[in-house]
Amino acid sequence: MNRRAFVIVIDACGAGELPDAADYGDTGTNTLGHVAEAAGGLDLPVLGRLGLGDVIPLEGVPSSPERVLHGRLHPLGPGKDTITGHWELMGVVTPVALRTYPDGFPPEIVDALREASGRGVLCNRPYSGTAVIDDFGEQHLATGDLIFYTSADSVLQIAAHVDVVPTDELYEICAAAREIMSGEHAVGRVIARPFRGEPGDFVRTDGRRDLAIVPPSRSYMQELQADGMAVHTVGKIGQVFAGVGVDHSHKGATNRAALDATTRLIDELESGFVFTNLVETDQVYGHRGDVPGFHRALQEIDAEVAGWLERLDPSRDLLVITADHGCDPTTPGTDHTREHAPLLARFDGNGHRRHDGPFADVGASVLRWLAGRDAGALPGTPFIV
Structure with a gap:
């Protein structure tokens, strides 16, 4: 059977502060939790059924008896931005923080x-x-x-x-x-x-x-390519990796465009890997402190996931839903926040297990699912048994 894997990144959809959040000025941040509170409860029946309310307590999202593999992910390196988050999901860890310019450029x-x-x-x-x-x-x-x-x-x-x-x-x-x-x-x-x-x-x-700068080390996407598997990206991810490890880059400047592109790939691909970014929770709503907009974006995603679940066969298809960092819209300021990422993963044999680990576990799991092997030189432990 030709297997497929789909990793969906809900940009900036953090799931609670990391232990070193204070070093970034992000003490107490919790994007999902605070959006749920400010919205008077989240209306996300599909993600809730998959176990979003089991990742962290969320107003309006109870624990689900149908929950899939669920948990929280943490980075191994510094940073709280698009590059470090997406790179780490694919096993690329930056050894030092990328340069920033808090006082402007010289x-x-x-x-x-x-x-x-x-x-x-x-x-x-x-x-x-x-x-x-x-x-x-x-x-x-x-x-x-x-x-x-x-x-x-x-x-x-x-x-x-x-x-x-x-x-x-x-x-x-x-x-x-x-x-x-x-x-x-x-x-x-x-x-x-x-x-x-x-x-x-x-x-x-x-x-x-x-x-983007070229990733400093090998990624799980390159491992997949080495085994002859096509890597598709949707949205800005192809650019985030400077094209390294990417076979086909599909446009997705808006959530609607990215969701539609992902649905087409679900319907058309026989095998391979799809890595999708849904940008609006970050670019349109998180940075602008727009809680109702953030919630609406999540609801649109939730409705699309309902259709995906009907199309995807858990014996053939791995579906992972996660994030790259936080951007708590209830806090002062407009910057990203140093948070865990939620993890939901649907596949045969997932049970109702909880899995907490580094971002790189996602890439490791994709490689094991599609290639039946591990890459010992890269960080990450598969949650695929």
Whole structure:
């Protein structure tokens, strides 16, 4: 039988603070728990049936007698961002924290970007991605200067209006910035953020592009490729891995697009691995402190999972639902939060077991499910017996 594995990352859907959360200023954070409380209870019947309420106590989500393998995952390395979370799920652990710029970028970086782009620079400090276009967008329209900002993550982000800087030109500028941000300044990602609209009504387009550094070590995706198995990514994951270990990258700029792409792959693929990111709980709702929106996004996912469960055969198909970090929308500020990730895994023989372990257990389990082997040089212990 040709086996398949689907790993679904609900971006920023953390499940409670990690032991070192205080080191990141994240004491007491609990994205899922606090969203449940603030929403007056979560309405997630499908995820609840799979055991979401058994991962941690959640208002509105009782313990389920039908729960699948469930638990919480923790990172082995530092960080609380997209790159470290997704990399660790596939067995890539960064030995040191990726470089961040809490005071903005130094003059030599700004000067190099000006020279490479032929444009000036606005902002140059940590900023909310939606607030930055509201606060600097009109000045950008008047001057053509780039909106240049960062966050608590290891990122350099460049925003530009599509009528001032065509999207292809913005991509070229970001590619030049990726080369500049190397060596001692090697941030995890350079992100292009095109937007459109008029002052007071600026909105991001779906043209986001992430230019990531190459993963520093071998991943479980490369192990799968070595055994002749196709690796499909949906959403930004292909870019997060800089294409390393990826055979086919499918678009998924919105949750709807990513959910639809995943459903098509469930219906069409005979075998292989699908690694999906659902971005809106992070990008649209977590960073903006929007609890009702976060809950609605989870409900949309819950409804889609109901259809997947009808299509997937547990004797053939492994389904894993997890996250990459937290972004507690009930806390002050807009940054990611250092949290556990929830784990739900449906497959034949899963029982009702609890499994707590490192993020890398996901990649290890995918390899064992699909290839029937382990990769001893990589971190992680399969929860597939």
